[in-house]
Amino acid sequence: MDTRTAHALVRFGLGRRGAEPLPPDPTAWLLDQIRQPDPARFDDPPTTAKGLAALREDRATKPPPGESRARALYKAQAAAQLANAVMTPAPFRERLVWFWTNHFVISLRRGQCTAVAAAFVEEAIRPHVTGPFNDMLLAVIRHPAMLLYLDNATSVGPDSLAGQRSHRGLNENLARECLELHTVSPLATYTQADVTAFAKILTGWSIDLQADPPGFRYRPFAHEPGIQTVLRQPFPPDEAGGITALRFLANHPATHRFLATKLARHFVADDPPPEAIRAIEGVLRDTSGDLGATSAALVKLDAAWQPATKLRTPMDFVVASVRALDLPADQLPPMTGILAGLGQPLWAAPAPNGWPDHAADWASPEAMLRRIDWASGFAGRIGDRDVIEVADTALGPLLRSETRDAVRHAGSRRDAMTLLLTSPEFQRR
Amino acid sequence: MPLTRRTALLGLATSLSIGRTTLALAAAPTDKRLVVVILRGALDGMAAVVPYGDPGLAELRGEIVPPGPGQPDGLLDLGGFFGLHPALAGVHAMYKANEGLAVHAVAGSYRVRSHFEAQDYLESGADHRMTSGWLNRVVAALPPAKTVQPEGDALAVGVSVPLLLRGPARVANWAPHGFSQPAPDLYATIAALNRSDPVTGPAITEGLRARDFSTTVMAGEEEPKERNAFPALARAAGEMLGAQDGPRIAALEIGGWDTHTVQVNRLAGPLKQLDAGLVALKTALGPAWAQTAVLVMTEFGRTARVNGTKGTDHGTGTVAFVLGGAVAGGRIKATWPGLGAGQLFENRDLAPTTDLRAVAKGMLASHLGLDAGALGQIFPDSHGAGAMPGLIRT
Numbered sequence: 001m002d003t004r005t006a007h008a009l010v011r012f013g014l015g016r017r018g019a020e021p022l023p024p025d026p027t028a029w030l031l032d033q034i035r036q037p038d039p040a041r042f043d044d045p046p047t048t049a050k051g052l053a054a055l056r057e058d059r060a061t062k063p064p065p066g067e068s069r070a071r072a073l074y075k076a077q078a079a080a081q082l083a084n085a086v087m088t089p090a091p092f093r094e095r096l097v098w099f100w101t102n103h104f105v106i107s108l109r110r111g112q113c114t115a116v117a118a119a120f121v122e123e124a125i126r127p128h129v130t131g132p133f134n135d136m137l138l139a140v141i142r143h144p145a146m147l148l149y150l151d152n153a154t155s156v157g158p159d160s161l162a163g164q165r166s167h168r169g170l171n172e173n174l175a176r177e178c179l180e181l182h183t184v185s186p187l188a189t190y191t192q193a194d195v196t197a198f199a200k201i202l203t204g205w206s207i208d209l210q211a212d213p214p215g216f217r218y219r220p221f222a223h224e225p226g227i228q229t230v231l232r233q234p235f236p237p238d239e240a241g242g243i244t245a246l247r248f249l250a251n252h253p254a255t256h257r258f259l260a261t262k263l264a265r266h267f268v269a270d271d272p273p274p275e276a277i278r279a280i281e282g283v284l285r286d287t288s289g290d291l292g293a294t295s296a297a298l299v300k301l302d303a304a305w306q307p308a309t310k311l312r313t314p315m316d317f318v319v320a321s322v323r324a325l326d327l328p329a330d331q332l333p334p335m336t337g338i339l340a341g342l343g344q345p346l347w348a349a350p351a352p353n354g355w356p357d358h359a360a361d362w363a364s365p366e367a368m369l370r371r372i373d374w375a376s377g378f379a380g381r382i383g384d385r386d387v388i389e390v391a392d393t394a395l396g397p398l399l400r401s402e403t404r405d406a407v408r409h410a411g412s413r414r415d416a417m418t419l420l421l422t423s424p425e426f427q428r429r
Numbered sequence: 430m431p432l433t434r435r436t437a438l439l440g441l442a443t444s445l446s447i448g449r450t451t452l453a454l455a456a457a458p459t460d461k462r463l464v465v466v467i468l469r470g471a472l473d474g475m476a477a478v479v480p481y482g483d484p485g486l487a488e489l490r491g492e493i494v495p496p497g498p499g500q501p502d503g504l505l506d507l508g509g510f511f512g513l514h515p516a517l518a519g520v521h522a523m524y525k526a527n528e529g530l531a532v533h534a535v536a537g538s539y540r541v542r543s544h545f546e547a548q549d550y551l552e553s554g555a556d557h558r559m560t561s562g563w564l565n566r567v568v569a570a571l572p573p574a575k576t577v578q579p580e581g582d583a584l585a586v587g588v589s590v591p592l593l594l595r596g597p598a599r600v601a602n603w604a605p606h607g608f609s610q611p612a613p614d615l616y617a618t619i620a621a622l623n624r625s626d627p628v629t630g631p632a633i634t635e636g637l638r639a640r641d642f643s644t645t646v647m648a649g650e651e652e653p654k655e656r657n658a659f660p661a662l663a664r665a666a667g668e669m670l671g672a673q674d675g676p677r678i679a680a681l682e683i684g685g686w687d688t689h690t691v692q693v694n695r696l697a698g699p700l701k702q703l704d705a706g707l708v709a710l711k712t713a714l715g716p717a718w719a720q721t722a723v724l725v726m727t728e729f730g731r732t733a734r735v736n737g738t739k740g741t742d743h744g745t746g747t748v749a750f751v752l753g754g755a756v757a758g759g760r761i762k763a764t765w766p767g768l769g770a771g772q773l774f775e776n777r778d779l780a781p782t783t784d785l786r787a788v789a790k791g792m793l794a795s796h797l798g799l800d801a802g803a804l805g806q807i808f809p810d811s812h813g814a815g816a817m818p819g820l821i822r823t
Contacts, residue, residue, distance in 0.1 A: 110687075151689050154738045169737020173689045176743065180543050192542065192775065311628055350684065351470075353545050360595070363628045365636030372619055372633070376611035406622055415615055422619045424626035 001396030013091035018326025046118035049213030070115035077118030105354035111149040120145035133289030134250035150174035157224025175199035188254035200224035311359035314342035379417035387416035454676035468727035470687035474747030482510035485768030516700035519708035533763035536781030542743035547728035556810035561596025663706035667713025719754035746779035784814035791817030
């Protein structure tokens with residue numbers, strides 16, 4: 001394995017899976033994943049309709065926590081998502097799904113979006129990772145998971161018919177986070193008036209839980225009448241005005257700069273060089289936010305092929321460990337619980353800014369020790385395999401001679417595997 | 430070595446993964462204890478310390494204000510104009526014992542109402558982004574600790590170290606979890622293999638040392654009965670801060686304050702946890718409580734008016750608490766801006782009249798004896814916010 005192949009597997013991918021065949025041309029292998037359709041298949045595909053039906057039933061029957069239908073759906077769907085990450089032949093594409101899921105984060109911690117979390121990934125993120133950013137943004141903001149998570153489902157225009165009758169009113173949570181975290185970011189120096197106006201634009205974007213199937217519903221009676229101005233741009237009322245506003249935000253120069261910075265941070269370094277950000281920003285601008293072209297530009301960025309500098313997050317670390325051991329699909333460890341124990345529970349980030357993408361946020365002393373503790377238990381799965389061979393297969397030229405020596409001299413296969421998984425080179429991507 | 434406490438705290442790992450609750454501790458060469466509690470998500474100061482005497486209150490948010498003092502589930506009176514939320518009975522007892530005060534209409538210098546930026550500024554203590562926190566710079570401003578465990582370093586419990594305590598003064602941490610652990614010699618080999626790595630190397634070394642210290646202090650303890658992470662961690666903080674060779678400075682964080690909808694229901698739980706935690710901290714500190722000052726702070730307040738979903742949105746002025754046996758309590762410190770027409774900030778929020786950094790500087794000056802030069806380095810852009818006098822007993 002040459003260094004470029006190793007980087008393609010660990011930087012852009014999710015770590016080599018067992019002794020899977022090495023791509024003859026790493027760049028072509030990555031670009032091909034963007035061009036081909038997503039290979040992910042789920043036996044029981046998550047859908048919003050199924051999730052909201054479960055939520056509806058839970059609300060009606062108020063089951064004890066152990067018997068919640070929403071929770072049961074989540075558990076099965078979370079396990080299926082993580083198994084897909086372990087098994088996928090298109091790990092770069094899967095990493096893009098993770099990246100955008102974290103950019104547009106929803107979290108089980110509030111808003112009762114548990115039952116639609118997987119549906120959010122499958123409906124709002126996965127179909128759009130190589131399409132126009134505007135399409136993804138629109139799918140995200142209309143998705144019931146997001147409307148629940150950031151409270152927009154119950155936001156009512158104060159001067160709408162519903163607002164005047166019921167004395168309910170505006171909730172600006174989704175509008176604020178959409179400006180700050182999804183699109184233009186504070187780079188655009190928007191004001192409180194912009195936030196309020198955008199919140200009015202999004203009034204009526206809600207959920208119909210009683211419909212069959214339940215799902216997104218635009219409620220004209222809850223929509224604030226009148227023209228609203230965001231970032232000096234006027235938008236007409238009604239649902240179409242919201243769609244226009246989202247398109248405006250998706251294509252705003254500040255959005256391109258913000259997205260480019262986050263992508264470069266994920267694929268180049270915690271503090272990416274300005275020229276890498278500018279290159280990605282330029283592609284977003286010139287293609288009106290074509291995420292396929294943008295992903296290809298990341299692959300072609302020389303800076304993204306420098307020695308592995310990114311610390312693996314717990315999710316990266318666990319998935320790469322399981323891939324390295326190449327466990328069959330029916331013998332995977334309980335990854336949802338492991339991620340919670342390592343401080344990165346699936347779809348449960350503490351706040352709408354998602355999981356951090358800086359090593360400092362994951363390298364606290366206790367966090368590092370927890371990885372070691374988990375790895376030492378998981379290493380027991382090595383069985384009677386040769387750990388040196390596993391190490392060479394997984395890391396190729398990235399394996400250091402010190403680690404190789406320590407693995408060779410370890411007292412047991414399990415200790416040897418623990419040393420491989422906890423080595424600095426395996427903790428990185 | 431007995432691992433009773435660690436075993437007991439295994440139950441905590443679950444709670445830790447639900448709420449955003451962590452604890453960080455640092456050593457310092459003093460008998461004084463300083464604790465900072467960060468309320469992440471923006472506490473509605475007007476719900477915690479209610480200005481029930483202000484004639485403008487009912488019109489702005491009558492539907493979410495608890496009944497007045499003396500009524501069932503009513504406010505706990507703080508001298509005739511302000512009242513504490515009924516969930517804060519422990520804080521009220523501290524106030525009545527002259528060990529607690531509230532500073533109202535307080536805010537940092539930040540006005541843009543983003544949680545994430547505001548928390549960064551709250552913790553870094555500056556008007557610009559910094560990579561270290563002000564509490565870390567407090568540790569750095571004090572002379573190096575001598576025989577304090579763990580060897581003059583900070584100790585953080587929880588999987589993440591808050592920005593407040595990140596920086597040049599080294600931080601180690603420890604927390605309970607459910608994974609088995611490798612044998613000590615394997616740990617040693619792992620630490621050696623990582624030694625040359627600038628990120629994983631120091632983290633693993635510090636983590637091992639901190640676990641060793643925590644295990645020693647916590648050995649043989651009874652299992653904590655609290656179901657919630659925050660009171661249990663606050664008690665652990667009190668026990669470690671109370672130990673003769675223990676750390677002296679602690680940072681705790683607790684979330685759950687971002688009450689955009691049905692605030693009355695959503696706020697009671699976090700307030701009860703906070704109150705129980707502060708009482709647990711006091712109890713666990715024992716005699717050391719007399720040497721302790723606690724600052725409870727949040728990134729900004731919430732809108733003065735109730736919003737359309739019976740909640741409140743991101744605002745400006747809020748409340749901060751200063752508690753502890755060393756505090757000159759039993760008072761409200763506030764230049765009250767009023768809630769009437771034209772008195773709200775941007776016709777929306779409680780107008781801030783006190784800079785939060787003035788409160789922190791007042792505590793650091795009187796409690797830890799830091800001079801103006803040190804305070805200027807700890808809060809670089811705070812020339813306009815002089816140290817607030819009279820917070821600490823002298």
